[in-house]
Amino acid sequence: MSAPPKLRVLIAEDEVLVSIFLTDVIEDAGYEVVGVARTADEAVALAGMHRPDIALIDGNLKGGSSGIEAAEAIARDHRTAIIFISGDSFLADAPAVKALDPVAVVEKPCMPDELVAVLAQAAERRARAA
Structure with missing residues (x-):
């Protein structure tokens, strides 16, 4: 019996060091990072190409893109499944964010264990929706 396929994760984060940290944590937890976007347009394009199971998205991206x-x-x-990650503590209260019903809004900086737990919640949500 073969192992189930890894869930695919898209990262949209414009800070290089943060995106490296996120990639390391996500891959160490057994997920596959399918791409790292720096802008909103890149994130949408990568999602179209890779059809990620989970998207980890910073609220404010490079060049002021949303x-x-x-x-x-x-x-x-x-x-x-959408997970927001942001240094803006008010992001969770934004009406547009609430309307999306994200799995979580994680404040930066975050601990690896917190991120892994949120990814597990996203995986559970995906499994229930299937």
Whole structure:
């Protein structure tokens, strides 16, 4: 019997060191990172190419592009579980974020264990939706 396929994760994060940290934690937890986007447009394009199971999205991306708008497009066009990660503590209260019903809004900086737990919640949500 073969192992189940790894869940695919898209990262949308414009800070290089943060994206490296996220990639390491996600891959160490057994997930596959299918791409790292720096802008909202890149995130939407990568989601179209890779159809991720989970998208980990910063609320504010490079060049002032909106991670929220990227998440709206990705959630609308794909069955992707959305996790927001942001240094903005007010992001969780934004009406547009609440409307997306994300798995979680994680504040930066976050601990690896916290991120792994949220990824597990996203995986459970995906399994229930299947």
